[in-house]
Every structure is written in C-alpha cells, then in structure tokens.
Amino acid sequence: MSNTRQYIIGFLSLLALFVGLEVCAQEWADIDKIAASQAGSSPLLFTTPDNETPPVVPGNFFHNNECTVRSGIPNLFHKAKNGKEITVAFIGGSITQGGDSYRMQTARYMQNRFPGIVFRWINAGVSGTGTDLGAFRIYEHVLRYQPDLIFIEFAVNGAYQPGMEGMIRQIIKANPHTDICLIYTIQNGQTEVYQRGEVPGNIQGLERIAEHYHLPSIHLGMEAAALEAQDKLLWKGVSHQAGERILFSKDGIHPDKAGGDLYAAAIARAIEKMDNSGAPETRTLPTPLITAAWDEAGMYEPQQVAVFDTSWTPITTTKSKLKQFQGWFNTIMAADKPGASFTFFFEGDQFGIFDIGGPEVGQLSVWIDDQLVGMKMITDRGYRLREVSSLDADTTLNRFNRFCNNRYRGQYDVIQLHPGRHKVTLKISSAKADKREILGPNQLNDIVTNPDKYDLSTIYLGRILLRGKPLTEKEYKGE
Template sequence: MTEDKNMLDKKSNADLFIIARRGLPAIKHKLLHNVPLNDSITVAFLGGSITEGAGATDAETSSWRALTGSYLQGRYVNQSFRFINAGVGGTDSTLGAHRLHEHVLRAGRIDLLFVEFSVNDGNDRDESIRGMEGIVRQCWRLSPETDICFLYTAAEKNLTGSRPFNIAVHEEVAGHYGIPSVNFAARIYTQIQAGERVWKELAPDGYHPNDAGHALYAGFLQKYLETALASDSMVAHRQEVSSTAPLDSLNYEYGMMLDGHGADYSEAFENRELKLGDPLMNWRFSTEHIYSDDPEASFSFTVTGQGAGLVLLIGPDTGIFEYSVNGSPYTAVNMFDDWCLNAYRPLPAMFPIRDQREKLHVTVRNTGMKDERSLGSGLRILKLLCN
C-alpha cells in the first residue's frame, strides 16, 4: 500500500533515517538457513559515482560499497558472497533502469540490490519516478526473489531538516512497493546540527565522501543490516509486482541498453575506440563505438516499446544530431555541455515516450553543425536504448 504522501511530507528528514517496511526477507532466510557453500549469495550495488567509490583512496577497499561487502563477508564467514559494482558516475535512475539488465541482472540470480540515485536524479519528479519504479519492477519481474534497499547519500541539496525533493520522490516508490530505505543524508544532517560533523571534512567537493565519509556511510548501513538480518526481525512478504499497479504507467520497467551495432548505418560510419590517453570520465567499460563526423551520415533502428533512445559518447568534438521516430518531423539535439570541454563520457538521449508499447522505427542523422565550443561535428554511438 502506498504511504500517505502528506504524512510523509510532515515528517522531518532526521526522523526517517531508517524505514524498515517489509525488510529483506529473502536474503535473511538464506543467511539464517545456511545456503550451501557452493551457492554464493549475490549482492549488487546500482548507483552513481558515490556507489562506484569516487572519493575513496581505493574504491575496492575503502568505499562504502567495499566496506559493506567486507562487513557481510566478515559477519557470515562460512558463506560465499559475490559482489557486483554497478555504480557508474554521472548516471541517474533513468539510465540506471536501462542498464540494470546489462550491468546487474544478466549476471544471474541477485539476492540483494542496493539502489543509490538521490544525488544524481534531477528536478523532474515524473522522470525520477519512472526511473526508480522501472528499476524495481524490472528487477522483480526478472529476479522475483531479489530484496531491494534504497539508499540516500548526502549532498548540499539533501542536507536539510525537511525532506529533500529527490529523497521524497524516491520514498514515493519505496512506500508503494514496501522497499526499505536508509537515509545517510538525514543522519549526516543530524550530526552536523549537533556539532558532531562538518560536511566539507567528509566530502571536500560537497558530493563525494573521502575515506572517513565512506566509512560513515558504511556504518549507517551496517546498523540497518544488523537489525534487518537478525533472526528476530520482523519481515512481510511483498506483493507480486504483476499485481501491483504502477505509480506511473510510463515507467522504465522494460528499459534495456542494447548493442550499438544493432542499427543499420550508412557507409560514413566506422568502428572506433578511444585512444590511450584520450580523456574519459564516468565509464570504466569498453569504449568501442560507431563514429562519423560526415554531415551526410545517418543510421536507423527498430525496437518495440514505449520509447527509444541512444547512449552517446560525447566529448570535445561532439556535434549536433537530429532524430525522427515513425516518420515524425526531425528534432535537433545538441548534447554539448561544459563537461565536454574536458573529457568524453556516456550520456543518454531519450526520445519522447509513447502511451502504449508499439514498434518504433528511429532514424538519426548527423547535421554537420556543432556547438560553438565544440571542436567538431562527431557522432559517437555507444549503445541503443529501448523501453
């Protein structure tokens, strides 16, 4: 049942550090009933750069993600664990829903999924609902035994006595599906107000915690896990996602990130990878992509769903492209921004969502035009998107 939004808005941020809801029944059952040693428990971490480990001296040992893995392995010494790092810097829940399958679910059964996007999600409530709800519904449709927990990290916008916008929106989804949440930002804010912490000493850039900040986050989460995984903790079985009406029928439950080579390209395109030394941020995976700077270059692809899009590798030489869906008038898109001046990075271009699932034929053309700050008119296709 969805929590009453008006009641939620009246609660202070500090009062909502941990909301247990239905708990973590599946992984708790496995841990308490001694899963066979040859059957490891898989814990995945889906989020942005904070989840990836930015700010930590060593993301694989001193980030909150790594410390949480160490805690679980240390607490359950006879249990085999597998941990998946699906944190990608600069990504929000929209792209999170579309990359969930490739970066998490295709690895097989997932026992516990932590989701962290409260800092990277923007001011569009509908888009944030669609992303977070899409993650939940896709996960439970494809991996129904997975326990999910939402995490809310700190940034200036989240350090407030009232419930911050992004956290409030994510809580709408958490409340609707009975998902537990741990609000790191609320606890940090309480400690700042009590004179116990100085935010800039924990996150010098205002976003990414240093080792001390990551350790603090890990400690907050461990406090929840100690209770949630205890033998006497209360849990409730969740409803089947198929029987739960969505908050937004346009959510990204069917979001997928597809191989960029699945489109039909004109001869002007060629396969490329970034060269050694090319500046790259927010992507630790392959940079293989399809490239052209020819003003006559075009490509097309067809998907079935409510929407389509692209993940482009944008950077110093990115140009302006235009697209058409099912014969609609072409719409020009300029994705060049200040970050492009310094490095390449992946960025999604989402095309308008349809009310119903249908076959969508997308045509994309290079325009040969560019932002005045760009060094060229390049078009680099990393992935195709559909929902």
C-alpha cells in the same frame, strides 16, 4: 546558454516545485560537479581490498527511523545461513561509483559479517545520472548477473520517482526472490532537514515507493546530521577548516572516506536490524503506484538493433583512446562524416542514445518515420527529456557541451514520441555548433591551441535506449 545548463535549470525548476527550497540549496559549482563527473566508467565487477584496514562497524548511533525494515532482506540471510554464494549489486550515481563513498566499505562490512561466504560484487554506479538512465540500463548492468540483493542509490541525482518504480518493477519481474533496499544519500543543506526532525522532500517521494512495494529503506545521512548539530562534523570544506571535526566531503555531495564510513555504518546498522526479518519470500508485483511505463525500458548494443551505413566503424574500447569507458561499452560505433546514418525500428514511446562526448564530437539530426523533426526540451518531467516538435524547434541533437573541454565524458539524451511503431534514423549533421560559445570565456585555452581537434563532427555511440521493444523492419511494416 549551454545545453547542459539548460538541462540543469529545467531539472531544478521541477525539483523546487516538488520538494522545496532545501533540496535546491546546492550551489551552481556543486551541481556542475555532478554533471562533470561522468569522466569514465568503473569495472562492473569489483573485489574487496585484501588489506589490514578494519571494516566499518555499526557504532552507537541510534535513530528509530534511520532504517524502515518493511519486508527486509530475508533471502540474503537465508542464502548466507546455508553457505551459498551471494551476489550483491549497487546501482546509483557518482556516490555509488566512487570507491570510498560507501560501496567498498559496505562490501567489506558484509564480507566480515558473513565469514566464509563467497560474494560477487557489482558496481553499477554511473556518475551524473539518475533513475531514468537507471531504468534503461538495469538489465545490462545488474539483472543479467542474477543478484541476490540490490542496493539502489539515486536520491541526490534527481530522485525521479517513475524511473525508480520502473527499476523496482524490472527487478521483481526478473527474479521475485531478489532483495531490494533503497538507500538515501543527501546533499548540501539537507542535514538541516534531518536536524529539524523532517525528511527531505525528494526522499519522501522515494519513501512512498518503498512503502508501496514493501521494501526496506535506509537514511544514510542521519548520523552525519546529528554530528554536524554537535559541531563534530563539517559537511563541506577542506581539512584545515575541519580541525578536529570529521570532514564529510569537499564538495557537499561526494563523501570522503570518513563520510563514506558514516554512510556504510548506517547500512551496517540496518543489516543488523533486518537480521531475522522473516522467512524467504517471493515478491509479487502489485499494480503500479505511479506508472508501468518504465517496465519496458532497455539498453541495447547499437549493432544489435540498428543498421549502419558504411561510414561507421566499430571501435573496441580497450584498444582505443576511450578505454576508460570499457566498463560501459565494450564496443563503440564511430563516424565523423556528415550524412553518416543509422536506422532502427521499435514499438514504444521513447528512444535515446548513451554516447561519449569530447572535443571533436558533432551534432545529429533526427528523422522519425522518414520525417526530419525538431526537438524541444521538456522541463516538467523530472529528468532530461526532449520531445519531437515542429521544425521551428532545434533540429540538431548536439553532443558537445561545456564539459567536453579537452576531456571525454559519458552522456545521454532521451526523446519522447507518441506511442506506437516508429522508424528512427539519426544522421551526422553538417551544421557545426559554436563550441567556443558553449565552452565560455574561461575554457578557451585548449580550443585556441588545438582548433583542428574541435573542428570535427565525430559521434561515439555506445548504446541505444528504448522504452518499448525493438522491431525488425518487417515487424515495423506489419509484414
């Protein structure tokens, strides 16, 4: 069984426990589409298209619970009324990264809603990822641009609540004037939950966080659910199946343009509902609802925190075959020699790598405080996590998976340690994974045709993830 499939099984087991069977109604093919979608980055900064396509309008749909205003987005309205430049960020998974899923339509609506305002738009969507990686990357991808409003979309990518809380707390710490709005997309089977007058279980968990921090939230799927109940919308299918109905999506997850228009219209209605929602306010940071553990999550350029041996080479992504990842990584550290290593020090309880998988990638061995360690998968945390274990467990961190068949993809892994100061060394392993076994019988054409391409142990390191703070070697030793 591949590592990716193991991750998914563990994730679904937890999800079923907490939110019920309706959230687990996705077919394996749909889940695979999430995992397979990390094929490249998008530019962080984007512009709205200058064309004649009319922006979405709020429309006539009404459900009182579609948007819960709470504290609203008063700082955005205040800046708009005073004619100031506004920065709006969207952070989430593949639904956010995709151009027509809701993000671009929302930006065009806001540009039309506030004429004369200069907007700067941030696309911090990373396909196939959840709030765990979101908490690690939110500073680099969002907060350093000093946004005025942040839309957070992660409901279909795990809805891991501690990670969501960590993102929110990092935003408030960085700038207590930043408006935050949680937006809830849905997946296969969840329209039926809304049709019963209920809220999907994963979204209920996020709503508790929104309530605790007094943040506005929007259920983007309510209108689609109502239209489906009236047989005016097909949630998943192809054009000829839809007939005169709106086709929301082809895969049950990622909206087509028409589905994205419905999502964006929900945001438009919410913005109208939140207008005049109050005077500008300074948010205070309450005690955590769940945990403050993710407050210190961060993502670092490898050369910023680690020391590499001479086997490693920095690669500028724009000038390489990996240029599709330049939105995430301007430089990648690469090596293919077994034994090639890098070392860093930190104080905390988790570290990870955000890297690029592909046909030629290999495996890493992990050394903690100068000891080789085994690692076992943890399946009860709600996100992908490994924990240091005995050497009877797997001692390699395999960077190849079934989605690396003749393609490159972004990927990440996080490893749990006991809290404290740690020295971490990662080395390219001489052991090679059975890539044919991982790919499976239906994906052997390329590896059979180009075996040399797969018979390598390359590592493409984009970022180092730390839940804690980086240390120098002297700080680690207490000098």
